[in-house]
Amino acid sequence: xNNKRSxxxxxxxxxxxxxxxxxxEHVGLFPxxxxxxxxxxxxxxxxxxxxxxxxxxxxxxxxxxxxxxIKDFIASDRPFLGxxxxxxxxxxxxxxxxxxxxxDIIKGAVKRFPEKxxxxxxxxxxxxxxxxxxxxxxxxxxxxxxxxEEYMYFVHSYYVLPDNAETTLTVTNYAGLDYCSGVHDGxxxxxxxxxxxxxxxxxxxxxxxxxxxxxxxxxxG
Amino acid sequence: MAKTVxxxxxxxxxxxxxxxxIHLEGLRVMGKPEQFARYYYETGADELLYMDVVAxxxxxxxxxxxxxxxxxxxxxxxxxxxxxxTIDDICEVLRAGADKVVLNTAAINNPQIVKEASREFGSSxxxxxxxxxxxxxxxxxxxxxxxxQHTGVDVFEWAKKxxxxxxxxxxxxxxxxxGTGKGYDHHLTGTVAASVPIPVIAHGGxxxxxxxxxxxxxxxxxxxxxxSLFHYDFIAGHRHQLELNAEGEGNIExxxxxxGYSKIEPIGLKEMKLYLHSCGVDCRQELSEIQ
Numbered sequence: 001x002n003n004k005r006s007x008x009x010x011x012x013x014x015x016x017x018x019x020x021x022x023x024x025e026h027v028g029l030f031p032x033x034x035x036x037x038x039x040x041x042x043x044x045x046x047x048x049x050x051x052x053x054x055x056x057x058x059x060x061x062x063x064x065x066x067x068x069x070i071k072d073f074i075a076s077d078r079p080f081l082g083x084x085x086x087x088x089x090x091x092x093x094x095x096x097x098x099x100x101x102x103x104d105i106i107k108g109a110v111k112r113f114p115e116k117x118x119x120x121x122x123x124x125x126x127x128x129x130x131x132x133x134x135x136x137x138x139x140x141x142x143x144x145x146x147x148x149e150e151y152m153y154f155v156h157s158y159y160v161l162p163d164n165a166e167t168t169l170t171v172t173n174y175a176g177l178d179y180c181s182g183v184h185d186g187x188x189x190x191x192x193x194x195x196x197x198x199x200x201x202x203x204x205x206x207x208x209x210x211x212x213x214x215x216x217x218x219x220x221g
Numbered sequence: 222m223a224k225t226v227x228x229x230x231x232x233x234x235x236x237x238x239x240x241x242x243i244h245l246e247g248l249r250v251m252g253k254p255e256q257f258a259r260y261y262y263e264t265g266a267d268e269l270l271y272m273d274v275v276a277x278x279x280x281x282x283x284x285x286x287x288x289x290x291x292x293x294x295x296x297x298x299x300x301x302x303x304x305x306x307t308i309d310d311i312c313e314v315l316r317a318g319a320d321k322v323v324l325n326t327a328a329i330n331n332p333q334i335v336k337e338a339s340r341e342f343g344s345s346x347x348x349x350x351x352x353x354x355x356x357x358x359x360x361x362x363x364x365x366x367x368x369x370q371h372t373g374v375d376v377f378e379w380a381k382k383x384x385x386x387x388x389x390x391x392x393x394x395x396x397x398x399x400g401t402g403k404g405y406d407h408h409l410t411g412t413v414a415a416s417v418p419i420p421v422i423a424h425g426g427x428x429x430x431x432x433x434x435x436x437x438x439x440x441x442x443x444x445x446x447x448x449s450l451f452h453y454d455f456i457a458g459h460r461h462q463l464e465l466n467a468e469g470e471g472n473i474e475x476x477x478x479x480x481g482y483s484k485i486e487p488i489g490l491k492e493m494k495l496y497l498h499s500c501g502v503d504c505r506q507e508l509s510e511i512q
Contacts, residue, residue, distance in 0.1 A: 015343075
């Protein structure tokens, strides 16, 4: 797998990996769906997707020996992208069905949307649908060509709360709550929304991701 | 801030064809689903809903190949239903590329499958379809098999129950209004939307763009499923292409006769969204289009 366009889609047996894979192919990356440590470590980039429960996901990551693999991959400074549950898993802990430890790569917590908003109105959870992103770091290469207040597709009941506000890349408002919908820290970027389900603007993020992967390879010879 | 409402074209499929009925029956062949799907994606659909409308009768869902092809070129959520009975059926459709599945008959026959499926695949993957028919005494009862099969289940009780069991969304169909063009059933949609903590998709009865707006602003729908308005608009613009393609099953006489449908005022997705936007309804637009 010694290819400069190869991207490992980390498979921990939860969620629809095909749509992430199709989006990668669409922009000219070579996706490999795998849970094999050796294969993952050989790829030029990696994506941690996922839909489902936090605790079960961490269990699966541990069982498949992927916790250390993800940490090692990120330490190697190659581009790493987390999506949806893949964003939440990067955090220190989650309160989903009790308290669970996360990968602790980004300090902070995963919390549930409130049941009622400030006007005591029922909040529809999960949030399922399109919502706007407010971009906090204008110069991030991954957001190239994405307008502020652009709509992206969200499906989630929990949201992340980073300890360090500096890591917040995008903010979204749901039920009156401004929450972090994207983080960026060094070679790690992760989104609560699904770029692979967000039509042309979402594909633009994948396209930017490909350019980041290619550019990095060029620098490293 | 107002919630963002989804506009979801609904594609009813029979065999290889896109069909449209009245009261979920009397199917007309409209054309090849792929052509419609691609057009809706390109013009701003927020999601696509595929229903195999004869699957329940044969106990099988035949959308596998259509979904497989669609998922490669369409990058918005795909929701698939019709004839899904078991966890394995759901798994197969998700593997083909669906993001969400719709259950109706299976859930009514065995409510525990809602719990099981939402635990296995996540709540947000499981959409429950409720086909409601208003009774002479004013009650709404749930039906299955496209409004053919009486179940005796009260719609409002059932909606609360499936939410408790872990469903992520409800799509509520008024069988009485479906395909008639007389507007959505606001009482039905509004009552369900106000009583469950999960999103509710309105379906059945849109005859014009005002109907779509009203079910959002007056009945509180979180999303709206639209078929005829968009299908007839697409057909009007692509009639020649469709005639070459539509063959095989069903009643294609109507396409040949070039007749429209009197109560339907066709409209495209872009125009629909611009109209909703002008009424203060928040729905996704590509920013370049409204600036």
